Amino acid sequence: MGLLSPQDEATLKNHLSGITIPVQLVLFTQAFGGSESGDVAKQILNEVASLNDKITVVEKNFVLDTEDKAKYKIDKAPAIVILSDGTDTRMRMYGAPTGYEFVGLVEAIIVAGTAVIDLDPETMKWLQAVDKPTHIQVFSTPT
């Protein structure tokens, strides 16, 4: 059984319909010593990808795929790297994207797939002026 209800799927499909740029969701999971959340993350991503043919899921092994791990600077799993037509968007999700995190995942996919950033023009100006590495970590819980 899917994690999304048929009604959720229909709503989500509509949300994702504006995507014009291919989006790759690179999922790192651990085969050993990992938690069940890796499987949940995989199921969620596959369900989302099934709703729009521009979205694909690429699976990587956190332990074995060391080159990709280094490339995307992944230090924990499960991790989801969001690519826009193969280019790193620098948006990452760690842990299974359930509950409120799921909203963040969908928003990130839409940004990657449309190249439209829904922020105030003044905010955009501030962000574009950032000239040093800035690492933002947002902690949340599923509920």
Added chain:
Amino acid sequence: MAAANENITADAIEATEFMELSRKYRVTGVPKTIVNETIEIMGGLPEKMFVRQALEMPEE
């Protein structure tokens, strides 16, 4: 924010799954945001207020 500038990286972290990291940054409530290991933002803020705090911009 990350999509707006290549100098910015944004991680969304499920706090209960990465307890060690949550302890390191003293996450006692969510959402909690850490910028460059030093700036702490508690709770959800309006867009502009959040970005001003994250970028350490002076108060208006």
